[in-house]
Amino acid sequence: MRCGACSAKVHSALSSLESVQVVEVDHERDLAFVSATAVLHKQEVQLNLSQAGDFSLKEMNADEEPSPPIGGVPLTTGESDSSPEEPPSQSLFPLFLIVGYIFTVTFLIAWSNSEWSMDSMMRHFMAGFFLVFSFFKFLDAPGFASAFKMYDPLAKAIPGWSWIYPYIELMLGVAYMMSWQPFATNVTTLVLMSVGGVGVLQSLLQKRTIRCACLGTALNLPMTKVTLVENGTMAAMAAFMLAGCAAPMLNAPLASLGIEDATSLQVSVMALDGDTYPDMGASDQENLMHGWTILQVCSLDQGPPSIQVLRALNSDIAQGHAGIPVDCFQPRHAVRIQSQDAVKEYLICFQCHNFQCWVDGSLVSSGSISNHSEEILNSAITSCAQDAPEES
Template identity: 35%
Template sequence: MKTITVETSMKCQSCLSKVEPVLESDTSIHDWTADLADPRKPITLTVADDVDAEHVVRLVNSVGIDATPASTTADAVAQTSEDRKPSSEEDSFRLSNYRPLLLVVAYVVGGTVFAESLLPGWNWSRAMTWFMGFFFVAFAFFKLLDISKFADAFSTYDIVAKRSRVYGLSYPWIELSLGIVFLSQHLLLIAAIVTLIVMAVGLVGVISAVRRKQQIQCACLGTVFNLPMSAVTIVENSVMIIMSAVMIWTALVG
């Protein structure tokens, strides 16, 4: 195995979604990452020893994206890596990157507390339905602001959306429908089952992207905010899975 880097003309997640299928389908490519934050929009690949940069360039060119080999010498590659190495501050988790997400979650929590306070007594099971309802409605809103761009970004990591654009375009409407059902306090068992399935499937793609350290955008708030894909996204999906599982257990057991 060896590492190859090519520089590309990619501009956005839509471009990356075009490149991903051809790289994923090539059996000589073991692993790859793309960095859209870098002005050179490089793709770094771990490939078989008999694969050269020109092979990768041809693959990228085949989908209408320009590509050129980066440095071909080991010293140049090492120097490039050193030049691109982020500072300790940049490499660390930066809470400011997730400010929009935290703000939306704060509104969701506030709405949950307000809705539950209007009813006599505090019921945690009911509070979860408020939370999930407000969560889905809020997150669907941002996705629907530009549903086409959301579908492009979503397809870069979701295992279903990358195979079906229809699913990517439908996803915000699925979230909105689930949100309305949870807020209506009806058909909660069905909504919880659908949520568990949708979130579990989504979690597979998120974990894969995080493990591969792909520098891609998390589409949980659509493309309005440039949220990086990270463990935070795993936590977000996991919380919804746990809540829906608790609701199902409560409904079936008692």
């Protein structure tokens, strides 16, 4: 600080802190004495100083620290053009360990389900990522909010954004885990990770020594290129999955289903009672599909909703199941495809990874099937407003 105007700016910046009661600034010695009712977070103090002007905090040695005249906490301010001090040695090992754990769990889920599709593995990884990272942010919400405002553009521009951000990550984790509204979920992730990456890149280019808030403040992680890679990787995965969500809109042939053009087909998804075998009889013979009781029917709109289901089913049949075959066949899902020429129905047992294909009431084929489409079929059934089952 070189003049009284600088002192006034520093005084105003420190006085605006919530718990600060008294501030005295000595511009001749580059000192500020603060009396506060609560512990001040270094990141929050630095943020206020940087917004007031070209000021920054500077640590003092214990033998250099003067006695504050008002019984407050001594702070030193220095122009940012002074040579920066080297940050303390900090380890990124906790970050690598946590990401490694998430990746291992993702691998085990894929292995146990024999489901190795990139879309499924990325979805499980991102679910674990957001759930774990939001947990660490909740451990010290005030500290995270202060640290996050140091570099995130949205946190700087929108009051309260840094406080609600952990909740957004938590909701994204749940959405990925439940495969809920994948298009909206991936768009949100892409935007948040891209904006966050911009803030990280700006901090790195400015060579600012600040804390990375990705795991809150429970772990003291530095802002490095690893943080930028982390944001970029998550944004890239969201973009990849977003492309997968948009792919069903393409009018591509579905070879495993024998369909050349799916745009004009009427598609219905059904929930079946797989516990009641056909030979056990049923009270309502009209509410059956090849002997299996229909619990719910969801007629999909033509276009993207129908094509998304057909593409998922086509992919699962083409992929098949590489595990040990199980001959239980208790179908709990069915897909009916109606065209001008024929009615094709697929009865699916994801538990044993088997399916049957019926055409105009006759069984024409059967085989093994992967289970990636199970979540898509469940989502269609859950979101369907139709309550009464359709007649078979």
